[in-house]
Amino acid sequence: SQxxxxxxxxxxxxxxxxxxxxxxxxxxxxxxxxxxxNSGRGLVHLILIRSNEREKHSGRLRVTLDTSKKSxxxxxxxxxxxxxxxxxxxxxxxxxxxxxxxxxxxxxxVKP
Amino acid sequence: DTEVTQTPxxxxxxxxxxxxxxxxxxxxxxxxxxxxxxxxxxxxxMFVYSYEKLSINESVPSRFSPECPNxxxxxxxxxxxxxxxxxxxxxxxxxxxxxxxxxDTQYFGPGTRLTVL
Numbered sequence: 001s002q003x004x005x006x007x008x009x010x011x012x013x014x015x016x017x018x019x020x021x022x023x024x025x026x027x028x029x030x031x032x033x034x035x036x037x038n039s040g041r042g043l044v045h046l047i048l049i050r051s052n053e054r055e056k057h058s059g060r061l062r063v064t065l066d067t068s069k070k071s072x073x074x075x076x077x078x079x080x081x082x083x084x085x086x087x088x089x090x091x092x093x094x095x096x097x098x099x100x101x102x103x104x105x106x107x108x109x110v111k112p
Numbered sequence: 113d114t115e116v117t118q119t120p121x122x123x124x125x126x127x128x129x130x131x132x133x134x135x136x137x138x139x140x141x142x143x144x145x146x147x148x149x150x151x152x153x154x155x156x157x158m159f160v161y162s163y164e165k166l167s168i169n170e171s172v173p174s175r176f177s178p179e180c181p182n183x184x185x186x187x188x189x190x191x192x193x194x195x196x197x198x199x200x201x202x203x204x205x206x207x208x209x210x211x212x213x214x215x216d217t218q219y220f221g222p223g224t225r226l227t228v229l
Contacts, residue, residue: 030214042116042202042220043155088154092215098143098167100215102154 006089006103014111019076021106023089024069030092032065032072033100037086046074046087051094079110118203118221126229127193133224135186135203144186145218146178147202155202161186193228200225 005024013019023032031050035043047063049056049072056063062075076083086107090100116137125131135144142163147155160168161180169178175197177189186203204218 031216033217035220040200040223040225042118042222043204043218045217045219048217090218098160098162098215099145099157100218105154107152 006087006106008106009104010107010109012109012111013079015079015081017079017110019079019083019108019110021074021087021089021108022071023073023103024071025089025091025101025103026070028094029067030094032063033090033092034061034063034072034074035088035090035102037088037105039085043088076108079108081110081112084108084110116203116205116219116221118201118224120224121222122225122227124227124229125190125193127195129193130189130191132190133188133201133203133226135188135221136184137205137219138184139205139207139219140183141205141207141219142183143206143208143215144180145204145206146186146188147204148197149200149202149223159188190226193226195228198226198228 007022029051031048033048034046037043047056047058049063049065060077065072086105088105089103119134144161146158148158149155157170158172159178164180175192179187200223202223203221206216206218
């Protein structure tokens, strides 16, 4: 089964509102990463949070990690129409698998 | 240069054709990846090259053949594909992880949109 599960699957908000996406995973990780993908394009890395970190910020993005609950959240504050995209979490599993496991993704629509 | 480039952007091929996808990065990354992505799905890992050697093959059919001629280039050779192979093919690269055995940030190219007729 998938390592990363995301919810909600889809989210629609108005410009200026905050958007929160959640990611849960099953096994121990080295780090967890969030990526954005605009329709039909490549993925863009947003934030990497390591297993010994609890929170990271980058501009309007805030990521939290709770290793006891095996979950992470991505908060986008003061959303803009340009934030409309799919957002994926990806986990780097402990044990050196050499690969990332992507969640199913959350599709975010920000209405102007 | 912090870019991964992929050519071509679009490719249409018949089931009997042979074609190749190309990926290039000049960031000095020694891990390179091929992913396949269907619409509204996450990327699915196909192959990983580490230091120009194939380190992971996710049980990909032999009609897909990867090649890493040098540390900057990654090719995916396609032969006798099926219509269900139509997808967005993404290449990515990454530097060595900060922690031993970890996988750090991956840098993705824009992808090649492949249609198999």
